Amino acid sequence: MAATVAIEERLVGADAPVYVIAEIGINHNGELDIAKQLVDVAADAGCDAVKFQKRTPSICVPLEQQQTRRETPWGEMSYLEYKERTEFGAEEYGALAEHSAQRGMQWFASPWDVPSVDFLEEMNAPVHKVASACLTDDELLVALAATGKPLIVSTGMSTMDEIDHAMSLLDPAKVILLHTTSTYPCPPEEVNLRTLDTLADRFDVPVGYSGHERGLQVSLAAVAMGACTLERHITLDRTMWGSDHAASLEPQGLAHLVRDVRIIESARGDGVKRVFPGEVEPRKRLRRV
Numbered sequence: 001m002a003a004t005v006a007i008e009e010r011l012v013g014a015d016a017p018v019y020v021i022a023e024i025g026i027n028h029n030g031e032l033d034i035a036k037q038l039v040d041v042a043a044d045a046g047c048d049a050v051k052f053q054k055r056t057p058s059i060c061v062p063l064e065q066q067q068t069r070r071e072t073p074w075g076e077m078s079y080l081e082y083k084e085r086t087e088f089g090a091e092e093y094g095a096l097a098e099h100s101a102q103r104g105m106q107w108f109a110s111p112w113d114v115p116s117v118d119f120l121e122e123m124n125a126p127v128h129k130v131a132s133a134c135l136t137d138d139e140l141l142v143a144l145a146a147t148g149k150p151l152i153v154s155t156g157m158s159t160m161d162e163i164d165h166a167m168s169l170l171d172p173a174k175v176i177l178l179h180t181t182s183t184y185p186c187p188p189e190e191v192n193l194r195t196l197d198t199l200a201d202r203f204d205v206p207v208g209y210s211g212h213e214r215g216l217q218v219s220l221a222a223v224a225m226g227a228c229t230l231e232r233h234i235t236l237d238r239t240m241w242g243s244d245h246a247a248s249l250e251p252q253g254l255a256h257l258v259r260d261v262r263i264i265e266s267a268r269g270d271g272v273k274r275v276f277p278g279e280v281e282p283r284k285r286l287r288r289v
Contacts, residue, residue: 005150005176005206007106007127010048012150012176013206013228018265020258021152021231022047023210027244029073030086036099038234043103045255046262050100051129051231052093052109054116057083073241093123108152110134117143125149130166132156132182141169150174152229154210155199156182163199172205176229179222180210185247191218196225212247216257223264230261 004013012019022042028035035052042050057080058066066080074085088096093109100107110129111117117140120128128144132154135141144151151174155163167175179195191213200207208229209222219230233248249257275283 005174007049007150010106012208014226016228018223018227018261019049019208019229020047020261021049021051021229022254023051023231023233023248025051025053025233025244026086027233027235027240027242027248028052028086028088029240029242030088032088032092032095034236035088035092035096037236039096039099039103039105039107041234041236041251041254043100043105045251046258047105047254049106049108050096052088052096052107053112053131054109054120055083055087055112056115057087059113059115090119090123097123110154111140111144114140114143117147121147127152130154132158132180135166136162138169141166145170145174148174150176152176152178152208154178154180156180156210160202163203167203172203175203176206176208177203178208178210178229178231179227181212184212184244185214186212186218188213188218193218193222193225196222196227200226214247216249216253216260219257220260220264223261224268226268230257232257 004011004016024035024038028038039050061080061083066078068079069076070079070082072082097107106126108125108127108129109120110131111120112131112134127150130151130153135158151170153175155177177199179199181190183190196207196209206228209227210231211219219232223230233244234254235245235248235250238245238248238250
């Protein structure tokens with residue numbers, strides 16, 4: 001796997017600790033207090049960063065869907081009104097950036113349109129995320145590459161040709177690829193963890209895993225296989241209203257995940273065969289020849 005990529009002072013790569021991202025996304029439901037609680041959940045669990053999603057609804061919501069009526073916790077409204085209601089602006093992101101820093105974590109977001117890239121640049125996000133849904137948006141990729149910031153690029157719902165094209169628009173020295181399957185929730189038979197090696201061999205960049213499955217086993221297996229980054233959606237309660245809560249981890253599950261990630265990365269070692277201190281006495285006692 002390629003050399004590390006720096007996100008501010010934090011190195012991400014094969015020889016660095018696993019960079020654990022708590023994906024808050026839109027699970028804050030447009031409520032700053034919920035978002036701050038989720039930042040606290042991530043910090044208490046020992047995550048390295050929290051991630052949000054940033055959209056300009058008038059651009060991202062297709063015209064034919066904008067006036068579709070939808071039942072929400074705030075009453076019936078158009079889909080466009082709903083997306084605007086749950087979108088954070090500069091005041092909220094400023095508060096979340098400050099709160100994340102106080103809790104010792106980095107923060108960033110996945111912009112879904114070019115104005116959102118400009119917004120996140122103004123907010124001094126240290127890194128940008130390319131959502132799987134945006135991998136084929138050349139205009140967005142060019143705008144992100146122009147920032148000069150490191151990019152975390154998800155590859156769900158994409159062919160290898162599409163990933164090749166996206167990488168041709170980006171600086172590989174600034175890219176961390178994430179293998180993911182964009183099925184929510186994702187069944188084990190669609191995860192295909194061996195793609196971690198495929199991406200690492202093909203692009204020679206750090207490769208991690210973004211999981212949408214239920215439970216912890218698959219994510220932990222990805223770390224055992226060498227994923228340098230791990231991203232999982234988090235929520236206060238999987239039964240909350242909203243589209244992403246059901247495929248998210250609750251606080252206890254996240255804490256268990258990070259605990260086990262740190263054990264696994266310690267157990268992976270460096271691959272050099274040696275006699276460890278704990279083996280010295282058994283070696284003396286048990287070896288006959």
